Amino acid sequence: MTQFEVRNELITNEKLDDLEELGRKQSSESSTSSTESEPLDGGRRAWATAFGSFLVQFCGYGYLNSFGVYEDFYTRIYLTNQPPSAISWIGALNSFLVANLTLISGLLYDRGWFYQLMVVGSSLQALSLFMLSFAKPGQFYLIFMVQGVLSGIGMGLMYGPSMAVISQHFSKRRTLIMALVASGSPLGAIIHPIMLNHLLNGTVGFARGVRASAGLVSALLLIACLFMRTRVLSTSTPSASYSAVARKCSREVPFILMTAGILLCQIGILFPVFYLQLDSIKHGIDVHFSFYTLVIMNAACVIGRCTAGIIAAYSGLLNLTIASTLACSALIISMIALTKISSVIVIGIAYGYVYGVYIAALVPLVTVLTPDLSELGARMGICFAFTSFGGLLGGPISGALLSSQYRWLIPSLFSGFICLTGSSIFVVMRLIIYPRR
Structure with a gap:
């Protein structure tokens, strides 16, 4: 081998070594960046x-x-x-x-x-x-x-x-x-x-x-x-615009029915949250005990939220939503019979539990009806923007029906039946979705 060939071979080997070292650096940098862009899960x-x-x-x-x-x-x-x-x-x-x-x-x-x-x-x-x-x-x-x-x-x-x-x-x-x-x-x-x-x-x-x-x-x-x-996360796809997602949602019957059902339920479902303590006091139940009515209801709500996911795995998410809203409507109407401490405890525990189940099912229900998860945030925003009007109107309407004479029969029946109407829309939604599947 001549001196010129030896020199060329040495130069070539040095270039290969440099390329390998550069490749290792790029690989290390890319793995580091991918690690930084992914949640550490703890x-x-x-x-x-x-x-x-x-x-x-x-x-x-x-x-x-x-x-x-x-x-x-x-x-x-x-x-x-x-x-x-x-x-x-x-x-x-x-x-x-x-x-x-x-x-x-x-x-x-x-x-x-x-x-x-x-x-x-x-x-x-x-x-x-x-x-x-x-x-x-x-x-x-x-x-x-x-x-x-x-x-x-x-x-x-x-x-x-x-x-x-x-x-x-x-x-x-x-x-x-x-x-x-x-x-x-x-x-x-x-x-x-x-x-x-x-x-x-x-x-x-x-x-x-x-x-x-x-x-x-x-x-x-x-x-x-x-x-x-x-943390700085790199997203491969841009977030969907509200206008594009809104056009899609307006053509999806199940999504429209879900939004309408939640809207109607929200009108009536907050009646016990706003008025259970006042209802208890006005019916002559001990004031000091009445102060704990919301505590009892919200303690049961914690259990309802925690167990909703377990129950949904067996019953199905939509079936669980229907059952919880039906139970809420029945318990709201049963507030007519609220006269003793025992009735307050039963209604508070039962309603708190099914109300917690209903709240826990809302976001997963929107997720189920979202074919492209990159649109999930926009769909949740659109759905809750409409359904929030139910919470805005529910309390004042119930208060107007209650009036200064505290006629508990009328607002209890109204809130219960409006919640029942929302539950029936979920039933129609189920009849439409399951035959398609």
Whole structure:
């Protein structure tokens, strides 16, 4: 072999070595980037984020589901110049804003505004409660704007992003972790009513009682903001636009029926949540026991949410939704017979359980009717934007039917039968879907 050939061979081997080294670097970089783009399914940051999201649910929907305490206190003591229907608009608008603002907060979350949404939302909720403590008896419009509007905006900015951020940290255990995070809502609806009833109706009074509640909520939301963190994820497909998904949904009969069924159920299904405590007190049941009616109902709601997934595996998700809404309508109508402590306990436990099952089935039901999961967020936003009008109208309509004479028969029958109508739409939906399959 000549000297020239040896030199060429050495140069070629050096180039091959360089290419192999470059390939190893690129492979290492690509594996690192893919690792960073995939949820780790655990870790300190992931569990801290899950705990922070749990606290957001505890202070968000957990506090909202305690509005029955305020409804009772405002009706009997603080806003006696207003009928129950007007007072119920406070909680109804609060619930409406939480659901509808998910359309806005979801888009902002997709664009990387998670931390801003958490800080602004938690600040608004804490500010609304502190401002509420300065309201005087009879100042309905101030309470309406502060507790109904300002608090609803704060909760609405946090609710959707606090649940969506879980998907960045968990993959295989995502459903389980989301269920645990969502349990913060009924758990908060157990703790907050006990605290509020003892503060508002005790020696503390409204102003200092609401400030103490605001202090607790503010501290928990501060911890949540400090704990929650996001991860940079690379998405291979762009998120679907609301207009494109809305056009698809408008041509799908099962999706339309599902939305209509949930809308009708929402009109009647919140009647016990708003009025069970007031109903118990007005029927002469011990006041101190009546303060725990919402606690009993929400404790059963926790069990219902946790067992819904197990039952759905055997019965089917749509069948479970039909059964739970039928049971809710029957129990709402049975509130006519509420006269003793035993009847309050039975109705509270039974209704809390089936109501928890119904709530737990809503998001999976939307998922089942979503053929392309990249559209799931948009479909959920569209569905809940329509169905939130049911929660907005249900409480005030029931309050108007109840009137200042407290005629419990009429609102109980109305709420029960409107919920039964929604259940019948789910039955029609089942008759359409199953023959196709």
